[in-house]
Amino acid sequence: AQSVTQPDIHITVSEGASLELRCNYSYGATPYLFWYVQSPGQGLQLLLKYFSGDTLVQGIKGFEAEFKRSQSSFNLRKPSVHWSDAAEYFCAVGARQAGTALIFGKGTTLSVSS
């Protein structure tokens, strides 16, 4: 069955420290991969996406993610976290087929301490 696992429910990082949020997926073929961010009470905003090509993708707000096929992972990273990065982060996978819905992980809540 297709699934997305975000092993960390909640992470606390000091402001200025580096961040890595983990995402593992189970899918029949290489899917499209996405990271979204959600601030409290808001909708989801796309941070970055991987379709093909370079396995290291850059996104908005200084985030990047690396696709590792051998590990079925798509981890999100940021070298220096800002207090405004505190939010919930969702990894998602989608089929390479128009009209199909994305499958989301359960999310990781990021807290930033000063």
Add this chain to the structure above:
Amino acid sequence: SQTIHQWPATLVQPVGSPLSLECTVEGTSNPNLYWYRQAAGRGLQLLFYSVGIGQISSEVPQNLSASRPQDRQFILSSKKLLLSDSGFYLCAWSTLYDTGELFFGEGSRLTVL
């Protein structure tokens, strides 16, 4: 540019009452439309998606239904709400022939008492 609107933003309803959440997309044609529900600690659960007017696919058997009366309008309904229907409902759209990226509305918070 494309925009997506959801309303109402917040709703408090008694058990057994009906529900109607509406979602409208502007600036695009023939979008794929989706309803997701977000409950605390459970991520986003796909409820319904639609690839065209009157075409609805249901992912989870439940107390809810969806309709798409117009190309860019997607409605989530219930005849009788349950306590378990409480949650944050998100509407999203994607283009018909694109890479699956979803664009989300701001969400509707439903509390059933």
